[in-house]
Amino acid sequence: MRTLTSSVIGALALVATLFSLYATAQASIREHEFETEAQRQLYQTLTQELRCPKCQNQNIADSNAPLSADMRDRTYTMIMEGKSREEIIDYMVARYGNFVHYRPPFNWYTSILWWGPLLIIAIGIGVAWVMSRKRKQPLELSAEEQERLEQLRKPDHD
Incomplete structure (x- = not known):
């Protein structure tokens, strides 16, 4: 009887802990008030498009990291100040680097991401071509x- 009571108490404690964690997570994600539906759409688009610099491949809308909360708040503030989508993205990239944007721009620093695979394929084709040219030379x-080759080529006339 005593084991059953302690098990029930342990289960209740676990459930209470889970509910408190859920309530804390919900309280940390505040709902923002917008003046227009366009502002709400822009906010939702940006929070889905911007990546949390601290998290592994998670956008700031889904992340519970304090840094993501700060980025969401800053995004909201900039939208309410009338900043454009590009201005907000430029601000975030300037502050956190190109990693913060899921679609990095094409520039000198990111060109290796765009041209690297093609360069590797071109080098591979070049090496294969050079290797095939060397093998075409007769032995x-x-x-x-x-003399042995000539004997093998002659038909047998017994």
């Missing part, structure tokens, strides 16, 4: 090997 046989 030189010694006199003994040449």
Whole structure:
């Protein structure tokens, strides 16, 4: 009887802990008030498009990291100030680097991401071509090997 009571108490404690964690997570994600539906759409688009610098491949809308909360708040503030989508993205990239944007721009620093695979394929094709050209040169046989080859080519006339 005593084991059953302690098990029930342990289960209740676990459930209470889970509910408190859920309530804390919900409280940390505040709902923002917008003046227009366009502002709400822009906010939702940006929070889905911007990546949390601290998290592994998670956008700031889904992340519970304090840094993501700060980025969401800053995005909301900039939208309410009338900043454009590009201005907000430029601000975030300037502050956190190109990693923060899921679609990095094409520039000198990111060009290796765009051209790297093509460069590797071109090098591979070039190496294969050079290797095939070297193999097309005829093999030189010694006199003994040449004589044996001639014997093998002759039809047998017994």
